[in-house]
Amino acid sequence: MFLVSGIWIYASLILVAVLSLMFIGDMNFGRVTDIFGSITLRSSGSWELSAIPLFVWMGELILLTDISSRIFRGLAPLVRRLPGGLVHSNVFGCTLFSAICGSSAATTATVGKITITELRKNSYHDSLILGSLAGSGSLGLLIPPSIVMIVYGVLAEVPVDRLFAAGVLPGLLLGFLFSLYIGANSLIRGGRSTQAAPLETVSEDRAGYTLFNSLLDLLPIAIIIGIVLGSIYTGVATPSEAAAIGTLSVLVLTVVTGAMNWSVFHKSLMSALYTSTMIFAVVVAASLISTALGYLHIPINLANMIVESNLTPGQFILIISVFFIFLGMILDGISIVVMSLPILFPIVTAMGIDPIWFGIYLVIMVELGQITPPVGFNLMIIHGMSGAPISKVAVYALPFCGLMCLGVLILYMAPAIVLYLPQYLFG
Numbered sequence: 001m002f003l004v005s006g007i008w009i010y011a012s013l014i015l016v017a018v019l020s021l022m023f024i025g026d027m028n029f030g031r032v033t034d035i036f037g038s039i040t041l042r043s044s045g046s047w048e049l050s051a052i053p054l055f056v057w058m059g060e061l062i063l064l065t066d067i068s069s070r071i072f073r074g075l076a077p078l079v080r081r082l083p084g085g086l087v088h089s090n091v092f093g094c095t096l097f098s099a100i101c102g103s104s105a106a107t108t109a110t111v112g113k114i115t116i117t118e119l120r121k122n123s124y125h126d127s128l129i130l131g132s133l134a135g136s137g138s139l140g141l142l143i144p145p146s147i148v149m150i151v152y153g154v155l156a157e158v159p160v161d162r163l164f165a166a167g168v169l170p171g172l173l174l175g176f177l178f179s180l181y182i183g184a185n186s187l188i189r190g191g192r193s194t195q196a197a198p199l200e201t202v203s204e205d206r207a208g209y210t211l212f213n214s215l216l217d218l219l220p221i222a223i224i225i226g227i228v229l230g231s232i233y234t235g236v237a238t239p240s241e242a243a244a245i246g247t248l249s250v251l252v253l254t255v256v257t258g259a260m261n262w263s264v265f266h267k268s269l270m271s272a273l274y275t276s277t278m279i280f281a282v283v284v285a286a287s288l289i290s291t292a293l294g295y296l297h298i299p300i301n302l303a304n305m306i307v308e309s310n311l312t313p314g315q316f317i318l319i320i321s322v323f324f325i326f327l328g329m330i331l332d333g334i335s336i337v338v339m340s341l342p343i344l345f346p347i348v349t350a351m352g353i354d355p356i357w358f359g360i361y362l363v364i365m366v367e368l369g370q371i372t373p374p375v376g377f378n379l380m381i382i383h384g385m386s387g388a389p390i391s392k393v394a395v396y397a398l399p400f401c402g403l404m405c406l407g408v409l410i411l412y413m414a415p416a417i418v419l420y421l422p423q424y425l426f427g
Contacts, residue, residue: 013285013286016292025292040287057247060268062100065257067253067254068113078092082179082183084128089119090111090133100224102145105377107139108140136175142174143168147334151337151338155337165233165425165426170411220257223249228246286337298343306347324340341362356422357411376397
């Protein structure tokens with residue numbers, strides 16, 4: 001009711017929590033505020049949350065500078081001979097950018113501002129350009145570092161570094177499925193609309209020089225990825241410390257390449273501040289609603305009811321997948337996590353589903369929501385950059401929605417894809 005009325009999501013959650021405890025839990029307002037005061041201090045003081053503004057700032061810095069164009073220049077010579085040609089730069093570019101920015105929106109906007117124009121110049125069809133960008137842009141939530149993973153880790157009390165490790169192979173799996181579809185589409189349909197524009201005839205020396213330049217363009221990005229993820233997986237730094245190191249690395253890169261000026265610095269910092277404040281407000285509100293539900297015994301009662309109904313884990317995952325697809329049509333990713341987790345997580349633990357695996361599954365379902373209308377944020381971003389109607393962008397994204405569902409099925413059948421790296425790195 002509150003959401004339909006247009007009230008902010010975090011305010012709606014707080015109102016529901018307060019009213020539930022007062023009218024259902026029979027608490028007076030003073031006791032409710034005492035409980036919520038301590039919960040607010042505890043949730044907002046979580047050390048893991050300090051990584052969020054830093055990762056957001058990294059994404060904003062890259063969005064406002066020429067780093068994204070360097071990624072495209074570096075990838076172009078490497079992918080243009082594949083079936084589907086330069087369209088693979090959407091997948092590869094988003095995969096690379098996702099590894100230094102935890103935001104799906106920033107990934108889509110940064111890669112799209114370069115690739116949409118360039119791919120249209122090379123006579124590719126919008127169905128592949130925009131569809132692959134919509135699907136691949138959502139990888140910003142799955143490939144670490146991921147802001148949604150940090151929020152899930154804090155709320156579910158799951159180690160964030162293990163979640164980051166768990167997201168690597170599933171992220172690469174989805175990227176592989178996307179590229180496989182692009183290549184198969186090109187081979188089946190053929191023609192200029194899906195294949196690369198004819199290549200120049202160049203000498204071997206010139207080809208070697210092009211390859212060298214492409215590697216040179218990708219080197220700074222590879223170094224930053226190695227610093228951020230390497231410091232986490234080797235145990236040298238926590239995710240929050242790695243975020244600080246990565247942000248400093250991006251700042252140095254923008255200064256060295258001449259992309260930094262006062263306007264870029266100020267605009268990126270303020271944008272990161274606004275985004276981070278919104279995320280923190282929703283996380284605190286989620287902690288409050290979770291506490292209220294706990295006092296009312298709703299999650300444990302619901303968990304017992306579902307366990308007693310003898311649903312298998314597979315049936316449970318199928319049912320909540322439909323639920324998440326519906327939520328993705330009306331809510332953003334972080335809101336989906338904070339609204340559903342307090343109710344679903346006790347059920348997940350009661351059914352013996354691994355919380356690391358469930359976290360990755362939840363992130364993929366949130367990704368799916370990024371490209372489902374009417375509130376698909378990636379669709380809106382692509383619509384704004386390309387001028388294509390949202391309805392068409394949504395149709396173009398449908399095959400990639402199907403590939404995400406296929407990815408979830410594969411991960412359910414082979415959970416080791418999710419759990420191998422966390423177990424290998426952290427025991």
